[in-house]
Every structure is written in C-alpha cells, then in structure tokens.
Amino acid sequence: xxxxxxxxxxxxxxxxxxxxxxxxxxxxxxxxxxxxxxxxxxxxxxxxxxxxxxxxxxxxxxxxxxxxxxxxxxxxxxxxxxxxxxxxxxxxxxxxxxxxxxxxxxxxxxxxxxxxxxxxxxxxxxxxxxxxxxxxxxxxxxxxxxxxxxxxxxxxxxxxxxxxxxxxxxxxxxxxxxxxxxxxxxxxxxxxxxxxxxxxxxxxxxxxxxxxxxxxxxxxxxxxxxxxxxxxxxxxxxxxxxxxxxxxxxxxxxxxxxxxxxxxxxxxxxxxxxxxxxxxxxxxxxxxxxxxxxxxxxxxxxxxxxxxxxxxxxxxxxxxxxxxxxxxxxxxxxxxxxxxxxxxxxxxxxxxxxxxxxxxxxxxxxxxxxxxxxxxxxxxxxxxxxxxxxxxxxxxxxxxxxxxxxxxxxxxxxxxxxxxxxxxxxxxxxxxxxxxxxxxxxxxxxxxxxxxxxxxxxxxxxxxxxxxxxxxxxxxxxxxxxxxxxxxxxxxxxxxxxxxxxxxxxxxxxxx
Amino acid sequence: xxxxxxxxxxxxxxxxxxxxxxxxxxxxxxxxxxxxxxxxxxxxxxxxxxxxxxxxxxxxxxxxxxxxxxxxxxxxxxxxxxxxxxxxxxxxxxxxxxxxxxxx
Numbered sequence: 326x327x328x329x330x331x332x333x334x335x336x337x338x339x340x341x342x343x344x345x346x347x348x349x350x351x352x353x354x355x356x357x358x359x360x361x362x363x364x365x366x367x368x369x370x371x372x373x374x375x376x377x378x379x380x381x382x383x384x385x386x387x388x389x390x391x392x393x394x395x396x397x398x399x400x401x402x403x404x405x406x407x408x409x410x411x412x413x414x415x416x417x418x419x420x421x422x423x424x425x426x427x428x429x430x431x432x433x434x435x436x437x438x439x440x441x442x443x444x445x446x447x448x449x450x451x452x453x454x455x456x457x458x459x460x461x462x463x464x465x466x467x468x469x470x471x472x473x474x475x476x477x478x479x480x481x482x483x484x485x486x487x488x489x490x491x492x493x494x495x496x497x498x499x500x501x502x503x504x505x506x507x508x509x510x511x512x513x514x515x516x517x518x519x520x521x522x523x524x525x526x527x528x529x530x531x532x533x534x535x536x537x538x539x540x541x542x543x544x545x546x547x548x549x550x551x552x553x554x555x556x557x558x559x560x561x562x563x564x565x566x567x568x569x570x571x572x573x574x575x576x577x578x579x580x581x582x583x584x585x586x587x588x589x590x591x592x593x594x595x596x597x598x599x600x601x602x603x604x605x606x607x608x609x610x611x612x613x614x615x616x617x618x619x620x621x622x623x624x625x626x627x628x629x630x631x632x633x634x635x636x637x638x639x640x641x642x643x644x645x646x647x648x649x650x651x652x653x654x655x656x657x658x659x660x661x662x663x664x665x666x667x668x669x670x671x672x673x674x675x676x677x678x679x680x681x682x683x684x685x686x687x688x689x690x691x692x693x694x695x696x697x698x699x700x701x702x703x704x705x706x707x708x709x710x711x712x713x714x715x716x717x718x719x720x721x722x723x724x725x726x727x728x729x730x731x732x733x734x735x736x737x738x739x740x741x742x743x744x745x746x747x748x749x750x751x752x753x754x755x756x757x758x759x760x761x762x763x764x765x766x767x768x769x770x771x772x773x774x775x776x777x778x779x780x781x782x783x784x785x786x787x788x789x790x791x792x793x794x795x796x797x798x799x800x801x802x803x804x805x806x807x808x809x810x811x812x813x814x815x816x817x818x819x820x821x822x823x824x825x826x827x828x829x830x831x832x833x834x835x836x837x
Numbered sequence: 838x839x840x841x842x843x844x845x846x847x848x849x850x851x852x853x854x855x856x857x858x859x860x861x862x863x864x865x866x867x868x869x870x871x872x873x874x875x876x877x878x879x880x881x882x883x884x885x886x887x888x889x890x891x892x893x894x895x896x897x898x899x900x901x902x903x904x905x906x907x908x909x910x911x912x913x914x915x916x917x918x919x920x921x922x923x924x925x926x927x928x929x930x931x932x933x934x935x936x937x938x939x940x941x
Contacts, residue, residue: 385887409887410889412889433884433888433889434889436888437889563886563887563918564918565893566896566917566921567913568914568917569917569918572917596913598913598914814897814901815893815894815896815897816894817894818892818893818894822893
C-alpha cells in the first residue's frame with residue numbers, strides 16, 4: 326500500500342519545485358510541503374504527540390492546513406478536521422467526542438477556540454496557523470515559532486504509521502449537533518481511493534485543481550491527495566462569491582473542478598456573466614452529492630462546451646461508490662454511473678430484499694472504501710454485514726447504472742403514497758420566476774406530515790403564491806401539493822453549498 | 838425587512854465633508870451587520886466570512902440593505918471577498934460608488 330506520506334515524499338523527489346498549493350499570493354512547492362510537514366511532525370513528536378492520538382484542525386482554507394495534514398499522516402496521528410462553519414455547540418461536540426491531544430486553529434477562529442478552552446475541553450498544546458495578534462484569543466504557540474524550535478534531526482516515519490486498517494482521519498458530518506457522527510477513514514481507504522480517483526479522472530502533473538470546500542469533506546481531502554500523488558497543483562479558493570471563483574478559474578488556469586450541483590446552480594443563478602466567460606483550460610468537472618436538475622445541468626454543459634463531466638455518487642461512510650464516465654454522459658442522462666473497481670452496489674427494499682432493475686430502494690455499498698464505523702458509536706445500523714446502508718434512495722437500470730433519487734429520511738409517506746421532496750422541488754423550479762426551491766416535510770400532530778415549500782424568486786419577478794399553487798395543482802399529484810409556501814431571499818447552505826434542509830426545519834422556519 | 842431612511846450624500850463635497858460622510862457610512866454598515874448577526878464587531882478589517890460571522894445567506898440581505906439605504910445598484914461584479922468580506926471593504930465600495938454618482 327502506498328501511504329499518503331509516501332505519495333508526498335515521492336512527488337517531492339520527482340517534482341521538487343513544482344507548485345503544490347496556491348493560497349492567494351502564497352505558492353508552496355512540493356519540496357517545501359514535504360519539508361514543512363516533516364518539521365511539524367518532528368515538533369509534535371518532541372511534545373509527545375504520538376501515533377493514534379487525535380489532533381484537531383479548525384481553520385478557514387489556508388496553505389498551512391496541508392502542512393499539518395501531511396505532518397499528521399507522517400506521525401500516524403488521527404486527523405480531526407472540523408468544518409469551519411461549525412458554531413460553538415458542534416465544535417464542542419466534536420472536541421468532546423474525539424479528545425484531541427493537540428489543536429491547530431486559524432487566527433480568525435480565535436474567539437470560538439478561546440470559548441472552547443474556557444470550557445476546559447481543549448488540550449494545553451494549542452497551535453495558531455497565523456499570528457496571535459488578537460489579545461482576546463487563547464494562549465497559543467504560533468506555527469512559525471514552533472518550526473523555529475525544530476533543529477532538523479533526521480526524520481523517520483513513526484513505526485507502522487501506514488498500517489492500512491488503522492484510522493487516519495475522523496470526519497464529522499453536518500446535521501444536528503446530537504446526530505453529528507464522526508466517520509472513521511482508514512489509511513487504506515485514503516490510499517486506495519486516491520489511486521482510483523486519479524486513474525478515473527486521468528489526473529496528471531499538468532492538472533491545476535481548485536479546492537472550494539473545507540478539508541473536513543472527503544471530496545476536498547481526496548483532491549488534495551490525488552493532486553499530491555500525480556504532482557498536480559491544488560489552488561485553494563476560500564471565497565464562494567461567483568466573481569471570485571470565476572476570476573480564480575481564469576487566472577490560475579484551472580483544469581479540474583469538484584463541487585456539488587448547488588454550487589454550480591448558485592453560479593448560474595447569481596452570475597449571468599458566467600455564460601460569456603471562456604475556460605479553455607477546464608478539462609473536467611466532477612459533480613457529487615445531489616440530484617442536478619436536468620435543464621440546468623444541460624445549460625452548464627452547453628456553456629462549458631469542451632469540458633468533460635463526471636457524475637459521481639458517494640458517501641463519507643463509503644468514500645467513493647460510482648462514477649459516470651464522460652463517454653456515457655449523453656447516453657445515460659441523470660445517472661451517476663457504474664460502481665468503481667472493487668465496489669458492489671445493491672438496491673434493497675424495506676425488508677432488506679434486493680430490488681430488481683428500475684425499482685427504487687435504499688442504496689447499499691459493499692466492498693472497497695468502506696469505513697470501519699463511527700467514532701465511539703459501535704453498532705450503528707448504517708454499518709451492517711451486507712455493507713453500508715447509505716440512507717440514500719436510488720435505482721439501477723438494466724445495465725447496472727445507478728440513478729440517485731434522494732435521501733431516505735426526506736422521503737415521507739403521505740396518504741399511503743411515497744413523496745420525494747426532490748420531485749416537488751423539480752416541479753417548482755420549472756415555474757417562471759422561481760429561481761430555487763427547497764421542500765421539507767415536517768411531521769405534524771394530528772393531520773400527518775405537512776409539505777413546506779421555500780421559494781427564492783428570480784430577480785425582478787412578480788411571483789405570487791396563487792400562480793405557484795395553480796401550477797402545483799396542474800402538474801403534481803394531490804398528495805405532493807405543498808401545504809405551505811414561503812418566499813425567501815436565499816436558502817441556508819452547508820459548507821459545500823448544498824441546501825441545508827435540517828436548518829430549514831430547525832430554525833423555527835417550520836412550525837411543528 | 839424594516840424600512841431605513843436613505844442616507845444620500847448631496848452637498849458634502851469638500852474633503853472634510855467626505856470624511857464625515859464615510860464615517861456615517863461606516864456607522865450605518867457596522868450597525869446593520871451587528872444587528873443582523875448579533876455579534877459585536879471591533880475589527881473592521883477582519884474577514885467576517887472566514888470568522889463565520891457572516892454566511893452566504895446574509896449576502897442578499899446585505900445587498901438589499903445597501904441598495905435601499907444608499908440608493909445604489911449592486912451587480913454580481915461588485916460582489917467579491919475583498920469588498921464584502923470586511924466592513925472597511927463595504928464602506929470603501931459605498932463611498933466610491935457615491936463618488937461616481939456625484940461626478941459629472
């Protein structure tokens with residue numbers, strides 16, 4: 326098995342001066358990345374941080390994160406990268422559950438880190454990835470000071486640091502605080518998924534990949550490691566403002582872009598100038614995580630002309646599941662493709678029986694890339710003998726191509742019918758003047774579940790609830806017609822850019 | 838959204854007047870963002886999105902507020918992190934746009 330730290334050592338030897346990470350004006354080469362990560366690892370070891378210990382990272386996107394991530398891989402520590410959009414309650418939940426022995430944070434996170442420290446849940450070894458100028462922040466060592474203390478003795482990887490089945494990272498999902506679980510990712514899963522992804526996407530040293538999501542997401546980590554494997558450049562993009570994203574795509578000559586459909590829908594919706602931009606370097610887009618409404622997907626495909634589209638499916642619990650190759654894009658519209666090498670995908674019904682082609686059921690992933698489970702939560706029903714029960718609904722066609730339908734927990738039974746919020750959203754979004762729609766179903770005492778639709782009107786539209794309801798009645802079966810409509814400026818988003826349904830449900834938006 | 842009385846600079850064209858005006862813009866912007874986020878903002882040069890004080894959900898409210906309060910029109914090309922990330926950036930944008938409106 327080729328470990329993540331071996332990938333970096335090899336690339337630092339073969340392409341020492343090549344740009345590894347671009348962080349605004351800062352450009353870090355592979356030899357610098359290898360050297361800085363070794364020095365951080367040596368510093369941590371001098372502070373008695375050892376293999377198997379958890380180390381936290383809480384940061385907005387910056388180059389130093391990559392230094393730390395590789396340092397932890399070298400030491401065999403378990404990385405706990407905490408989504409920077411987590412607020413206090415979830416930050417505390419993750420810290421309490423993983424008990425980190427050292428904690429890295431960006432200076433912009435000084436205030437929440439100080440609040441966590443005052444609760445007594447943080448370790449004494451706090452390292453700030455920038456300057457600790459803010460006096461109200463926690464007492465912490467600056468990373469550069471820590472590196473100056475390093476006197477450069479020879480480095481040897483921790484004994485057995487790359488044993489495949491041991492945890493390399495714990496990644497926390499979004500969702501409500503109590504339900505947020507830490508998914509264990511092993512060294513073997515990181516290594517094998519990196520090799521498979523790089524092969525699938527034909528990544529090479531000439532690639533320049535843009536990284537738009539925090540490293541607490543498997544997709545962002547996967548991109549960092551595939552780029553490192555092949556000697557490609559990873560360009561960090563902290564701002565999600567469409568103008569900034571487009572500017573980076575052009576100026577950094579981006580060749581590969583991994584994002585959720587909502588991200589592209591936001592660009593199309595908020596930045597009409599995108600349609601007139603040219604991206605001659607953009608070799609591929611990979612899309613994962615949600616249903617992409619077909620008309621918008623085809624609009625994006627038309628704008629991007631020569632760019633290849635890879636439609637993917639995966640969960641963090643099973644890292645990478647399927648991929649639709651660009652050659653199949655036109656022939657299999659709406660599909661997320663065939664299982665990756667070593668992966669088996671099955672559709673099962675409520676009783677756990679295998680569904681025939683065409684029938685919708687839960688997607689079950691077995692074989693390669695499966696996590697050993699959730700951190701400190703043995704026996705969760707997601708992980709079963711027959712594989713990972715993803716909680717996602719899908720169907721397979723006669724040729725074994727997967728179609729992602731939606732989340733099982735958003736599906737409701739109403740008047741005996743199965744209702745998929747995604748289908749109602751797709752209908753609402755065909756109405757003139759509707760820019761985006763999100764539908765949540767909330768149980769309601771007495772009268773059964775109610776369907777709440779949240780609409781974002783297009784700019785300068787005079788959309789009225791009457792028009793929306795007339796269209797719903799005309800095109801949806803009676804059990805799918807929304808009970809309530811609400812108009813919003815924008816929809817809450819997760820850090821990847823997906824519509825955050827749990828926040829729509831939670832924020833007092835929906836009366837239960 | 839509540840209705841704000843528009844702050845439109847009409848007569849203050851002297852250097853001192855511009856300074857006084859930019860101070861008012863700053864107070865208005867900081868006041869609005871503090872009310873929106875329920876957080877006290879001391880450093881006007883720190884990035885409010887990185888810190889998690891503002892989220893993408895707030896951008897459209899912010900745009901609507903600026904357009905309504907200062908009677909300006911903001912397009913997608915005006916919205917980037919350098920401008921919208923900090924109070925300094927927002928104040929700079931508003932005063933520059935108002936300056937353009939004034940000049941013949």
